[in-house]
Amino acid sequence: MKTLLAALALGVGCALALPAAHAATPQDTLIEAIHLDDMISLDPAEMYELSTYEVNGNVYEALVAINPHNTGEILHKAAESWTVSDDGLTYTFKLRPNMKFQSGNPVTAADVVYSYQRLTALNKPPAFLIQDLGISPDNMKDTLQAADDLTFRMTVDKPYAPSYVINVLCATNFSIVDSQLLKSKEAKQADGTNDWGNGWLKTNSAGSGPFFIKQWKPNEIVTIEANPNYYGDKPKLKRVVWRHIAEESSQRLLLESGDIDIARNLEADQLDGLRQKGGFDYTGTAQNTNLYMGLNTKNQYLANPKVRQAIRYLIDYDGLQKTALREGWIINQTFLPNGVMGFVDSRPFKLDIDKAKALLAEAGYPNGFPITVNVASTEQSRMDIAQSMQATFAKVGIQLKILASDQKTVITAYRARKHDMALLTWGIDYFDPATNMSFVVNLDNSDDAKSKPLAWRNGWMNPELNDKAAALKMERDADKRKAGYQAMIQEWQDISPFAMMYQQNWVAALSPKVKNFFIGPSNEMTQYLTVYKE
Amino acid sequence: MRRVLAGGGGLLLSLFATFLGLLFVTFVIGRLMPIDPVLAAVGDRASVSTYNQVRAEMGLDRPLWHQFLIYAWKVLHGDFGMSILTARPVLEDLIRVFPATAELATVGIIIGVVLGIPLGVWSAVYRNSLLDHVMRVLGLVGYSVPIFWLGIMGLLIFYLELQWVGGPGRLDVYLDGEVPTVTGMIMVDSLLADDWEVFDNAFSHIILPASLLGYYSLAYVCRMTRSLMLEQLNQEYLITARVKGTPERRVVWRHAFGNIQVPLITVVALAFANILEGSVLTETVFAWPGIGRYITTALLSADMNAVLGGTIVVGLVYIGMNLLSDILYRIVDPRAR
Numbered sequence: 001m002k003t004l005l006a007a008l009a010l011g012v013g014c015a016l017a018l019p020a021a022h023a024a025t026p027q028d029t030l031i032e033a034i035h036l037d038d039m040i041s042l043d044p045a046e047m048y049e050l051s052t053y054e055v056n057g058n059v060y061e062a063l064v065a066i067n068p069h070n071t072g073e074i075l076h077k078a079a080e081s082w083t084v085s086d087d088g089l090t091y092t093f094k095l096r097p098n099m100k101f102q103s104g105n106p107v108t109a110a111d112v113v114y115s116y117q118r119l120t121a122l123n124k125p126p127a128f129l130i131q132d133l134g135i136s137p138d139n140m141k142d143t144l145q146a147a148d149d150l151t152f153r154m155t156v157d158k159p160y161a162p163s164y165v166i167n168v169l170c171a172t173n174f175s176i177v178d179s180q181l182l183k184s185k186e187a188k189q190a191d192g193t194n195d196w197g198n199g200w201l202k203t204n205s206a207g208s209g210p211f212f213i214k215q216w217k218p219n220e221i222v223t224i225e226a227n228p229n230y231y232g233d234k235p236k237l238k239r240v241v242w243r244h245i246a247e248e249s250s251q252r253l254l255l256e257s258g259d260i261d262i263a264r265n266l267e268a269d270q271l272d273g274l275r276q277k278g279g280f281d282y283t284g285t286a287q288n289t290n291l292y293m294g295l296n297t298k299n300q301y302l303a304n305p306k307v308r309q310a311i312r313y314l315i316d317y318d319g320l321q322k323t324a325l326r327e328g329w330i331i332n333q334t335f336l337p338n339g340v341m342g343f344v345d346s347r348p349f350k351l352d353i354d355k356a357k358a359l360l361a362e363a364g365y366p367n368g369f370p371i372t373v374n375v376a377s378t379e380q381s382r383m384d385i386a387q388s389m390q391a392t393f394a395k396v397g398i399q400l401k402i403l404a405s406d407q408k409t410v411i412t413a414y415r416a417r418k419h420d421m422a423l424l425t426w427g428i429d430y431f432d433p434a435t436n437m438s439f440v441v442n443l444d445n446s447d448d449a450k451s452k453p454l455a456w457r458n459g460w461m462n463p464e465l466n467d468k469a470a471a472l473k474m475e476r477d478a479d480k481r482k483a484g485y486q487a488m489i490q491e492w493q494d495i496s497p498f499a500m501m502y503q504q505n506w507v508a509a510l511s512p513k514v515k516n517f518f519i520g521p522s523n524e525m526t527q528y529l530t531v532y533k534e
Numbered sequence: 535m536r537r538v539l540a541g542g543g544g545l546l547l548s549l550f551a552t553f554l555g556l557l558f559v560t561f562v563i564g565r566l567m568p569i570d571p572v573l574a575a576v577g578d579r580a581s582v583s584t585y586n587q588v589r590a591e592m593g594l595d596r597p598l599w600h601q602f603l604i605y606a607w608k609v610l611h612g613d614f615g616m617s618i619l620t621a622r623p624v625l626e627d628l629i630r631v632f633p634a635t636a637e638l639a640t641v642g643i644i645i646g647v648v649l650g651i652p653l654g655v656w657s658a659v660y661r662n663s664l665l666d667h668v669m670r671v672l673g674l675v676g677y678s679v680p681i682f683w684l685g686i687m688g689l690l691i692f693y694l695e696l697q698w699v700g701g702p703g704r705l706d707v708y709l710d711g712e713v714p715t716v717t718g719m720i721m722v723d724s725l726l727a728d729d730w731e732v733f734d735n736a737f738s739h740i741i742l743p744a745s746l747l748g749y750y751s752l753a754y755v756c757r758m759t760r761s762l763m764l765e766q767l768n769q770e771y772l773i774t775a776r777v778k779g780t781p782e783r784r785v786v787w788r789h790a791f792g793n794i795q796v797p798l799i800t801v802v803a804l805a806f807a808n809i810l811e812g813s814v815l816t817e818t819v820f821a822w823p824g825i826g827r828y829i830t831t832a833l834l835s836a837d838m839n840a841v842l843g844g845t846i847v848v849g850l851v852y853i854g855m856n857l858l859s860d861i862l863y864r865i866v867d868p869r870a871r
Contacts, residue, residue, distance in 0.1 A: 031707050037831055040575075041621050048577040123587055125580040190591060202621040218620035218627070219831060220823045221710065241707055245821045250702045253689050259701050378834075405568070406834045411578055412570045429579060450582045 025261055027533055028238035030514065033251040034264040036244035037219050043201040044175040045115070046124040050427070050523045053172050055222055055242070057524025060175030060207035063093055063112065063152070064166055066431045068518065068525035071339045074166055078107060078176055078208070079152075082166075088159030088476065095150040100229040101178040102205065102212040109146035114179035116144045116154070118196035126173035129429060133165065134158060163341070163478045167432035172524040178206035210235045210529045219244050224528075236532035255280070255509060261533065262510040262517065267380070268326040274509050284327060284507035285519045288337040289427040290436075291329060291385075291502040293373070297459040299420045301371060305495055306363035311421075312349045312499045313356040314392045321502070324384035329502035334489045335439035337503050339521050341478075342433040342485025348493055357396050368397025373421040374413055377404035382423055385501070414457055417447075425504070426454065431522065433485045434473050440492055441469045458497035465492060549853055556849045557609065560842050561602050569836035575618045609846070615839035619832055624843035627828065632847055633718025634704060635817070635824030638747065639809040641721075641740055645748025646755050646809075647802055653752070654759025658767060659786055661760075669756055676753030681746060681812075685819035688742050700739035702821035709735050743820040747813060751805040758801045759794070766790040796867045803859040807852055 025031045038049040044056050063079035079093040099107035120130050121137045134157020135143045143155045156165060168174075182197035189195045197206075205213035210232070211224035222242045226235045243260065245251045251263040252270045256277075266274070274280050295302045295311060302308055317331050336343040360366060371393075375386045386402045393400045414422045429435040442455035443466060449456055468488055475481040493500075506519050513533045520526040572589045580588075593601055608615065614624035657666040692699045700706065704720055713720070713727040721740065724732035766772070767790055775785050814826035825844055832840035 026708055029708070037619075040619055048579060123581075123584050125576045125584055127584055128579065128581040131581065215711075217630070217823070218617075218622070219827070221707070243703065243707065243821070245702060246827075247702075247819050247821070249686050250689065250819060250821055253686075253694050254701050257694050257697070257701055259706065408569045408574055408835060409567075412568060412573055415570070415573065415578070452582075 025259065025533075026239075029241060030237050030239070030262070030528065030531060030533065031241045031243065031260045032262040032264055033245040033254050033260045034242050035246065036222060036242055037246065039216070039218065039222070041202045042205060042213060042216060043124075043198050044173050044177065045119040045122050045126065045196070046198060046202065047173070048125040051222075051242070053523035054526050055213065055224065056172050056175060056205075056207070057209075057520075057526065058211045058224060058240070058528050059205045059209045059213055059227075060172065060177070061099070061107075061209050062170065062172065062174045062176060063095075064170050066167070066170045066522070066525065068520040068522075068527060071431055071521055072341065074170065078112070084162050084165075088162070089155055089157075091154045091156070091162075091165060092147070093152045093154075095152065096231070097150060099208055099231045101181065101208045102227045102229055103178055103181050104229055105178050105180045107176060107208050108149045109152040110149075111176050111179045112152040113144045113146050114182070115175065115177045116140070118177070118182075118198075119173060120144075122196055122198055124198075126171070129168055129171055129173055133160070133168065158474065159476070160473060161475050161478070161481055163481060164432050164434050164473055167341075167434075168430045171430040175207060177201070178208075181206045211240065214239070233529070235529050237528060240528050240531075252509075255511070258511070261514050262508055264506075264508045266507070266509055268324075268328055271327065271507060271509060279512070280509045281512050281514070282507060282509055283517060283519055284505050285521050286330060286338055287427070287504040287506050288339065288431070288522045289425050289504040290332060290335070290337055290500060291382075291423075291425050291504065293499040293501065294414060294419065294422045294424065294454065294458045295497045295499065296417060296419055296421065296457075297497050298417055299371070301365065301369050302420065302497070303459075304363045306359045307365065308497060308499075309494060310356040310359035310363070310396070311393075313352045313359070314389065314396065314398075315349070315499060315501060316351040316388050316392055317347075317501060318350065320385055320388050324388070325381055325502065327505055327507050328381065330505050331501070332503035333493065333500045335436045335492065335496075335498070335500060336433055336485070336489065337428060337521075340428060340431055340433055340436075342482050342489070344486040344489055346490050346493060349499075351392060353392070353395050360396055360398075366397075368393075368399065370399040370401065371420045372401045372403050373423055374403045374405070374410045374419045375423045376407040376410050378406055386423060415452060417457055417459060428522070433481075434469075437469045437473075439496065439498060440465050440488065442466070455497065460497040462495065552853065553846075553849065554606070557606060557842070557846065558602065560845045561605060561838075562598075564836070564838040564841055565598060565601075567833075567836060571618070571836040571838055574836040605842070609842075614843040614846075617832070617840040617843075618837040619835055619840060624839050627840065628825070628843055628847055630718065631823055631825045631828045634822060635810060635813055635826060637719040637721060638740060638744055638813060638816070638822060638824060639806060641744035642747030642809050643751060643802070643806045645745055646751030646805060649748070650752040650755030651759050651798070654756040655763055655786065655791060657756065657760045658763030661764065666760075669760075673753040673757050676750050680815075681750060682815045682819055684746055684749075685743070685816060688746060689819070692742055698738075699742045700735060702819070704739055704822065705732065705735055706739075743816050743822060747809045747816055750812070751809055754805050754808070755801060759798065762794040762797055762801075763790055766793050796863060799859045799862045799866065803855045807855050810851055811848060 036051050039051050040049060041047050042052060044060055047056065061077045063077060065075045065077050067073040067075050078095055078099060080096045082091060082093040084091055095109055101107060116130060117140050119127060120135055120140045145153045147153050185197040185200035187195050187199050203216055210227055210230045212227045214223040214225045216222045224240050226238050248265050248267050248270060252266055254260040255263040295308050297303045321329060321331060331347060332338060333347050333349055334343060373386055375382050377383055390400045390402060410422055413419050438453040440455060442453055442461040445456060445459065445461040472481055472484045475484060508519055510517055515532050515534060516530045572585055572592060572594060576584055576588050589595055593604060617624045617627055620627050653669055657669045660666060693701045709732050713724045713729050713732050716723050716726055720736040721733055724736060772785055772789060775789050813824060814830050817824045817827040825847065829841055829844035
């Protein structure tokens with residue numbers, strides 16, 4: 001039957017089609033299949049989407065960066081050195097001389113000032129990163145200054161822990177853009193204010209990194225090419241191409257037939273299949289993304305800490321990892337991804353029906369209760385987790401109803417605190433524990449609060465932990481700071497409105513011809529400078 | 535002449551009303567969706583001031599009716615607004631994605647019609663023969679097997695194993711951008727540029743997804759042709775024709791088939807529209823950057839300008855197909871003139 005069908009489907013095709021010879025991908029070009037549909041702007045001061053970080057991480061340089069292979073180490077990029085004033089307020093960076101943008105313009109302190117100012121003034125999604133340091137559109141002329149061509153000075157509003165400030169500046173949103181070029185592209189926005197070249201930079205690049213953006217066709221393709229003006233060793237590849245292939249099985253077919261070099265979004269089943277067949281290499285790195293369930297304390301049952309604790313004992317962490325999730329996720333029950341300063345692998349919870357039963361009895365619900373969970377059905381693994389929970393919850397009488405929808409609908413409900421439970425992921429904003437204080441700190445639990453951290457979204461506030469988090473952000477002794485977060489994790493785990501479950505592990509399958517390819521723990525850390533093909 | 539003009543005016547008016555209605559319904563559905571469009575634009579982490587700034591930029595702080603009037607006014611002036619997802623004008627996006635789908639659907643419908651109509655006629659003439667049974671089974675499979683699965687299987691066999699056809703995508707990456715864009719249909723553009731390498735490559739990429747779409751419309755066209763023909767074959771005028779000694783081929787093709795041409799036009803037009811709107815899954819499996827995928831992605835991200843723009847285009851195609859079959863009707867059927 002299959003052949004009959006196929007023969008018919010190709011009835012016309014066979015008569016006309018020449019056998020399509022499969023040209024191998026060109027030697028100097030790396031072609032990847034990946035999901036690119038989140039990409040909405042290439043401007044580093046506007047982007048907040050994962051795939052954009054990977055592209056711009058290879059196109060721009062910032063002052064500093066995290067070492068992808070050792071996330072505790074800071075790499076000196078455009079900044080050769082820096083000092084912090086004794087009062088902890090002023091950071092002075094000495095820039096590397098002889099750096100150039102792709103346009104050929106020199107990289108100067110004035111470019112850093114311009115880049116940081118536009119990040120502040122545009123007030124796009126990543127603006128909070130710099131605004132959290134006390135730099136605002138009103139004070140940015142004074143707080144961001146070029147002392148000379150190669151000296152950049154930044155003044156923050158409080159004596160923060162220097163490790164925190166430097167870690168924040170490693171975020172790709174602090175990329176240095178070509179101010180001379182961008183000033184020529186500036187236009188008026190609808191409200192009459194300057195757009196800082198944002199309209200142009202949305203679809204172009206103006207960086208000093210090893211590559212520049214050649215083209216971006218939304219939901220289709222992104223191409224970067226080697227930047228001839230790059231200051232360091234030149235990239236070995238001439239071109240890197242990301243093709244948006246939404247369907248994972250299509251990615252596998254493309255890889256198998258040699259039309260792409262790397263397939264980035266294969267699921268566990270497909271990886272198993274490829275491994276059985278043989279002939280490909282694999283590389284995987286734990287990502288800075290946690291998978292967790294928010295437990296909204298606005299729900300009458302979840303308001304009880306014993307119920308929340310019981311739920312943490314009703315998740316089959318090990319079983320799910322062995323079956324549905326496999327290498328895609330590794331167990332992590334803390335609010336920090338492994339790799340971020342302050343992480344400690346504390347795993348107090350495992351599936352324990354008896355313990356959960358006892359906790360529920362103490363809470364006054366020996367026969368359970370009905371409850372719902374919002375899940376993004378677009379991800380099969382999330383549905384698998386929800387269904388597993390449905391089964392384990394039933395054993396203690398909790399009737400779990402799964403509300404499946406797309407991701408954006410789940411988040412809309414979550415941000416409005418309209419969920420009971422919600423299964424979601426959270427990625428860090430920068431490589432510092434302060435970023436994930438969203439799980440801990442909530443300064444205003446009212447419905448119209450200005451800030452809506454994850455703790456707020458689950459209606460939870462703990463003044464004691466709020467204070468501890470505030471103190472750790474200022475702790476100038478890096479070792480003390482680290483120990484403080486480790487202690488906080490253990491204190492928080494038993495009382496929080498979350499069930500932390502897994503940390504993402506990103507595995508790619510690649511042609512053995514590709515060398516030096518390494519998936520960074522964070523998207524911008526997937527670097528192509530030294531990647532080559534044999 | 536005056537009557538024709540008046541008829542044309544009435545037609546235009548009714549088309550315009552249909553169009554406005556379509557616009558309004560899509561707009562309201564978009565606003566009723568449980569997705570916050572501002573959130574879709576700024577993401578989960580933005581500060582409150584960023585959120586409010588973007589909300590105002592998108593005009594969402596105004597009352598709903600006001601938003602609709604502004605939108606309708608702009609659309610009538612050819613301004614579909616900016617897409618959140620692609621950071622470009624929606625019109626520019628549509629000009630890019632629509633030809634991709636149109637090309638795919640056109641090749642698909644050609645396959646469906648060229649094979650479907652003769653097979654339908656023969657199934658009717660030789661009913662209950664082996665051919666008729668095979669066609670019935672094929673039709674049934676066409677209705678019951680998901681195109682998604684068939685697409686993957688097709689790729690597995692013809693792309694990976696046999697290497698007869700190109701893989702997902704419209705072209706091999708190294709040929710991307712080789713021919714200048716004129717119509718946006720790569721096969722047409724490559725012919726215009728006289729670039730046969732690109733044409734061959736584009737053809738090898740389109741033939742599998744188009745055959746799949748063609749197969750589904752073939753099943754429909756064939757079944758409809760068969761039942762229309764059966765109706766005719768039982769009529770007395772055919773017996774008369776046969777008694778008069780008309781050759782059987784002429785009886786079938788000239789007399790019977792001649793009489794089903796008019797309803798068949800509607801069938802083909804419908805099949806074409808079905809391909810256009812039903813190509814979403816095919817576009818996903820084959821990484822085809824067409825309008826179906828564009829609208830779906832936009833919808834899931836509450837990118838309402840893009841959804842509305844896409845819907846308008848699909849609506850216009852339906853209206854256009856209706857118009858076209860009306861015109862063909864008049865040409866084929868003298869009574870309708």
